[in-house]
Amino acid sequence: MSSNQSIPKIFGGRNLVIATRHQKEQVLRPIMESQLGVQVLLPENLDTDDFGTFSGEVEREGSPLDTARRKCIAAHELTGESLVLASEGSFGAHPVLGFIPADEELLLLKDFRNQIEYKAKVISTQTNFGGNDYYEWEHVLYFASQVNFPSHGLILRASKEDYSEIHKGITSWDRLKESFHHFHRKYRRVYVETDMRALYNPTRMKVIAEAGTKLISVIHSFCPVCEGPGYDVREVIRGLPCGLCQTPTQSAKAHVYVCPHCGHSETRVASEKKLQEDPMFCDTCNP
Numbered sequence: 557m558s559s560n561q562s563i564p565k566i567f568g569g570r571n572l573v574i575a576t577r578h579q580k581e582q583v584l585r586p587i588m589e590s591q592l593g594v595q596v597l598l599p600e601n602l603d604t605d606d607f608g609t610f611s612g613e614v615e616r617e618g619s620p621l622d623t624a625r626r627k628c629i630a631a632h633e634l635t636g637e638s639l640v641l642a643s644e645g646s647f648g649a650h651p652v653l654g655f656i657p658a659d660e661e662l663l664l665l666k667d668f669r670n671q672i673e674y675k676a677k678v679i680s681t682q683t684n685f686g687g688n689d690y691y692e693w694e695h696v697l698y699f700a701s702q703v704n705f706p707s708h709g710l711i712l713r714a715s716k717e718d719y720s721e722i723h724k725g726i727t728s729w730d731r732l733k734e735s736f737h738h739f740h741r742k743y744r745r746v747y748v749e750t751d752m753r754a755l756y757n758p759t760r761m762k763v764i765a766e767a768g769t770k771l772i773s774v775i776h777s778f779c780p781v782c783e784g785p786g787y788d789v790r791e792v793i794r795g796l797p798c799g800l801c802q803t804p805t806q807s808a809k810a811h812v813y814v815c816p817h818c819g820h821s822e823t824r825v826a827s828e829k830k831l832q833e834d835p836m837f838c839d840t841c842n843p
Contacts, residue, residue, distance in 0.1 A: 687749025709756030784817030799832035
């Protein structure tokens with residue numbers, strides 16, 4: 557089986573279930589159907605909020621990858637389909653750039669028939685993620701204007717840790733004002749945050765699409781031994797030496813590629829063009 561034949565042989569004509577209730581199929585369907593030759597389906601009665609909510613009332617258990625696997629398994633059990641795609645997003649400080657907010661999107665395509673997983677992750681600074689306590693309507697107006705409201709939704713509640721009453725999916729100025737005064741009358745303050753669910757966040761939807769394109773790139777990376785798809789980095793070896801003091805840094809020195817089909821693996825230099833790290837990323841030179 558050549559690499560040109562492996563994609564249609566493994567994926568062609570199969571149903572692909574996207575485990576979502578937040579309309580992620582809008583950006584993932586065209587990518588998967590055109591590149592893999594699958595037919596995208598949506599599972600009925602799958603509530604992905606059971607696996608965690610961005611607003612915090614349902615805490616995510618385990619890592620993003622663990623959660624994506626649980627979504628895939630649930631969709632597989634509901635539909636009986638053997639090809640399932642799940643997405644899991646995480647928001648917070650950028651892992652390298654510090655306090656800059658970032659959106660980390662993980663996609664997991666699980667092939668239950670062949671017992672193989674294909675993964676892709678994108679970390680993007682293109683996000684409107686944020687939230688704060690507000691006491692004045694004018695300050696809420698300013699925050700809303702900074703996070704692309706009303707094209708991007710907002711969530712309001714009494715405080716960040718109060719889950720007793722939450723107003724989600726707010727996408728109009730009238731509803732925002734009404735919700736603000738509702739909480740302000742009762743608590744004298746309001747916690748306002750961005751709604752990070754994909755259907756209320758076009759910026760996040762674009763990052764999910766980017767992750768979908770990257771997943772296709774991973775699948776189209778073929779093993780040099782068996783020519784199966786998905787030959788990708790399984791492990792990052794850190795320790796790229798500092799260009800000034802030669803101390804190992806946390807930057808990638810090498811990548812370990814593994815084939816999910818035959819198990820072949822090899823270690824490659826992370827970058828032929830970058831054999832030393834800038835001292836600004838060295839804990840010795842720049843503690």
